Amino acid sequence: NCRRASRFPTVYGILSNLIMKSLSSMVITGDDEEAVKHITEMDKVWDIRNMLYECAWANLVDGEIFYEKTISKDNHAMLRRLAFDGELNLIKKYYDNYGELEGYKQRVVRHSAITKFKSISFYEDYQDSEIKDIYFDKEEISNPVLIEIDGKGQSLVKNVIDLAYMVESMARMMPSIVFKSANIMVATLGNSDRKETKLNEDSRNTIANQLSDYHKKGVVVVPYGVELDLVGKGNVLPKIEEYIKSLKSMIYEGLVTPESLYSSESSNRSTAQVQLQSEKTGHVLFIQFIQQFLKCWIERDLIDRELELNGFEAGCVSVSFLTGDENLDNQYMKEADETVESIDGTVNEKGSTALTSDDNPYDTYNKKFESQEKNDKQ
Numbered sequence: 395n396c397r398r399a400s401r402f403p404t405v406y407g408i409l410s411n412l413i414m415k416s417l418s419s420m421v422i423t424g425d426d427e428e429a430v431k432h433i434t435e436m437d438k439v440w441d442i443r444n445m446l447y448e449c450a451w452a453n454l455v456d457g458e459i460f461y462e463k464t465i466s467k468d469n470h471a472m473l474r475r476l477a478f479d480g481e482l483n484l485i486k487k488y489y490d491n492y493g494e495l496e497g498y499k500q501r502v503v504r505h506s507a508i509t510k511f512k513s514i515s516f517y518e519d520y521q522d523s524e525i526k527d528i529y530f531d532k533e534e535i536s537n538p539v540l541i542e543i544d545g546k547g548q549s550l551v552k553n554v555i556d557l558a559y560m561v562e563s564m565a566r567m568m569p570s571i572v573f574k575s576a577n578i579m580v581a582t583l584g585n586s587d588r589k590e591t592k593l594n595e596d597s598r599n600t601i602a603n604q605l606s607d608y609h610k611k612g613v614v615v616v617p618y619g620v621e622l623d624l625v626g627k628g629n630v631l632p633k634i635e636e637y638i639k640s641l642k643s644m645i646y647e648g649l650v651t652p653e654s655l656y657s658s659e660s661s662n663r664s665t666a667q668v669q670l671q672s673e674k675t676g677h678v679l680f681i682q683f684i685q686q687f688l689k690c691w692i693e694r695d696l697i698d699r700e701l702e703l704n705g706f707e708a709g710c711v712s713v714s715f716l717t718g719d720e721n722l723d724n725q726y727m728k729e730a731d732e733t734v735e736s737i738d739g740t741v742n743e744k745g746s747t748a749l750t751s752d753d754n755p756y757d758t759y760n761k762k763f764e765s766q767e768k769n770d771k772q
Contacts, residue, residue: 396551399558400455404642405551408649413450416684416715417443424711429701433711436470436700442713445473445696446688453540453687458547460485460498461536463695471699473536477502487537487545498530498537536695540687554648561641564634571634580623588619650680685715 399405420443424430452459461473477483477500484501503525541548551558601616616622646653689712698708 395555396455396549399555400551402558402562404561404645405554405558405649408646408651409451409454409551412454412649412651412681412684413447416450416681416688417446419716420446421714421716422711423714426706426710429706429710432704432706433697433700439470440472440696442692442696446692448475449538449691450540450684450688453538453547454550456480456547457541457549457552458537458539460500461538461695462530463534463536463699465703469703471696471703473696476500476535495532497532498535500528500530502526502528536691538687538691538695540684550649554645557641557645557648561638561645564638564641568634571632582621582623584619585621650677652677689713689715 400409422430422433422437422442424433449459456478460476460478462476464472464474466472476485478485482503486499486501488496488499490496539547541550597617643653692713693709693711697711697713701711702708
């Protein structure tokens, strides 16, 4: 249900906005030039930005996500997402008597024909399947959880799932409500000149079906002596848009997003600016909370493992978010000599080897820094 509700337009737009704002200013940076180059090359395989999007989306919708830590044939760290849908593919955590995590068990529907998939037809893959239980040690699994309460990941969408379904239901009802408000509802048989008696049950059903189908053009032919009219005069449409607006306001609150982000009706310009840009508001703080969570996870479970496997020191490369701009809309490409402010507030005063449009940002930085030191001495 959470996954279904996350695809409704209002919920999908809010979640996408939260994640896009969180990732828009991401750069890969570090003090070791060779290590940064190595990680940026591996990023062509990993696609870190998409991995962060996937992780954030799964946490906001499902509450958590599971990856298996693997090593490729050419000695590179990898994260393989495990199937987890809450129905057929399940994952359970196991704890010891002291409440410490021991491992994970996955119940998965696997296709036993996977080893011979090249020689069988496409549809045979679905016919030959079996249910298997797979056990993983805790060191083999990466389980990033954005919000955890009582040992369980908390879905943000779950808080507004009923509201989302009501908005979706009302939106589907609007065409029918508009049509029925203008629909012919009364049939009068006979007039002063004729007593109509030939309108049998089949004829009545035919007219009723034609009137209830709002995909037709609205032209209905009836026998002479039958008069069709509206129920009452001057029908007023129910103000369903006001109900939808009220429900959307509660969805915005539940998803930690100011309504002013999508509409200017609920606030003036100054209020909207504070809600969207001030670090004292929940919206901006929640975005920074997501950034810190993603930064710690990807560095710990992927980047540091890759560095250690290939002879580099863990921690010499990091993911930073350029949050110095108050609206969090920093450009992805930054000049190499600009300072980089990370999510924890630290500033790299000596510049950075971050991803930039410069072919060799590290050399560019060194030249500019040496020139600046020379000028300071003079």
